[in-house]
Amino acid sequence: MKKHLFLSVFVIMSILFIAACSDDERVNPEDTLEAYIRAWENFAFAEMLTVMNGESMDVLENQEWTLEERMEKVYGDLGVDNIQVSYEPRDFEEEEIDLDEVEELVYPVQVTMPTIAGELDYDTEIKLVKVLETDENDNETEKWLVQWLPNHVFAGMEKATDRIRISTEQPVRGEIYDRNGEGLAINGQIYDIWMVPEVMEDVDAYAEAFAELFDMDVEAVQEIVNQYPDNPDWRAPAFQVPVNDPRVQELANLPRGTGWESMEGREYPYGIELAHLVGHIGPITAEELEKHEGKGYNAQSTIGKRGLELEYEDLLRGEAGVSVTILDEEGNTRHVVLKTEPVHGEDIHLTIDARLQAQLSATLGSDAGTGVVMNPMTGEVLALVSQPSFDSNIRYLGIRDSRADNFEDTSILYDRRFQNSYSPGSVFKPFTAAIGLEEGTLDPNESLSINGRQWQPDSSWGSYQITRVNEHISSVDLETGMKYSDNIYFAQQALAIGDSTFEAWAEKLGFGSPIPFSFPMYASTIANEGLNSDILLGDTGYGQGEVLMNPLHLTALYTMFVNDGTVVQPVLFSDEEMGEAWLENIVSPETAGTVLDSLVPVVEDTNGTAYRTDPGHNRSIAGKTGTAELKKSQQAEDGEQLGWYVALDYENKDILVTMMIENVEGRGGSGYVVNKVNEFLSRAQ
Incomplete structure (x- = not known):
């Protein structure tokens, strides 16, 4: 079979036929066939007309549509973007066919095209009819033209109509x-509400009552009522509401004129x-x-x-x-x-636990922030919360959300915070410690002498200095540095590691790469254009500078401390492999254990930044606090603060919680977040 494949660019030859002056110059009928098929395959439907006979043209001219319009509509509706028409060429000499004696030829063809209902293959035929045309000099020209059939448009068509x-x-x-x-998103029921003006005793009174119930403008209700002014007995559709909307129960108390009934719809029980x-x-x-x-x-x-x-x-x-x-x-x-x-x-x-999700959401309350709960051994993500939030039920049905009244900029409701990347502050310090331990630049038992509140290595830093909170501590080792969250200690460790080594480790830890997760997350980054200065390197060591971390990425990296140095793969779907490695043996078991040991006093030592006399739960928690300061300059006294806390049950190894809350300045910084996480852990027991 001779195949004609779809061409992306197609131009019909301007001369399809030549006069027959001798046997050697005789017109080949298959030239017409080829031209017709090429035009068909290349969606050049107007060109198909140029090789049709008069009878075909008469049929087509009597229709309400043009052939080009018809075929474009049919193929467009059916999603056809490729047509192949094949036929078997004929050997006229071998078949002993005398073209002088033959008035018509029939070619069986096979048509193949993909459609929205699957691939279609069908057989039809193309009939070629010989015609003689006489010019002004009475010279006859022989041509072969196509006798059009309706199934050249589509299979099964028998008539043009x-x-x-x-x-x-x-x-x-x-x-x-x-x-x-x-169920988190299920095929359930919604209520469809309508109004019938004919039964209303007082349209204005009705509109006012309905508007008050649904917090709408009276004019908007009146527009709904008056949708069909010539047919007041018709149902005027209003909108749909979730089945659990308490206002539905109050509809019966409105003046006459409202109707409602349940219908199939999408339900979001944890909307x-x-x-x-x-x-x-x-x-x-x-x-x-x-x-x-x-x-x-x-x-x-x-x-x-x-x-x-x-x-x-x-x-x-x-x-x-x-x-x-x-x-x-x-x-x-x-x-x-x-x-x-x-x-x-x-x-x-999903691996999500709706109960934990609801508890974490309730714990965050009206605070703007995010929370991640993960099983650090299996990688199962148990909760992913972003606050404030909208209601999926309301957004689905397109009705007014009263939450929007609480914000000048309603876009805050739709900011998916667990997907974004933020300055991590001191919750980054365990990674600096792990890198230093692996590189041999950090000795966990070595005490560094650090005096005063601010520090710089030499005068080359100009007026810039690194600031710490607890200036009364002068001898700082790893445990002390972690417990008191000493910025100067970790800045010095970063400088000892060096910029190129630190950047290489950041890459190994997944910075700058997509997070392998079943829901898209923004990548974490270590620096905008590399760690190109000692000041930036020092600030990076304690999670400031230009470091940005995605909360899920941050949470996943903490799993290395209870997995002998392997970062577990975070999973969202229950059919994914659990406990698989994302970054296998990224640090040694000894390094992981040393860092974990330094995180325990942060919570359990009375001087630790996360210590609480009564945390409200009975878990054995290792953790790290962090307050990221978003100041425009070091000299600025005020600036937005992000409060962080990562809490890990180091005995049961069944729960790892990361929480970040915005604008914690004046509210205790990261200490405010510690209290929130403890509250959640007490609820989740």
């Missing part, structure tokens, strides 16, 4: 569950607590419809808008079933050409 009906059967969307089978991770669906936009052309969406479809609903749209949605039917002029079915059954979406099961 036939139509194609494409119908879709939407798949059932997959659901999202937590580790215990709790506020898991909004940033699970996200929501919503009505498809024109832009989204165009972007997903050929995937079975229509103007009434819903699509993932945020979170997992967006990231895993293809998996959750499944595939629509499609039927392609040929109808006659009266709308009767001629043929069902193609039919595929819908493939329902797949369910997603």
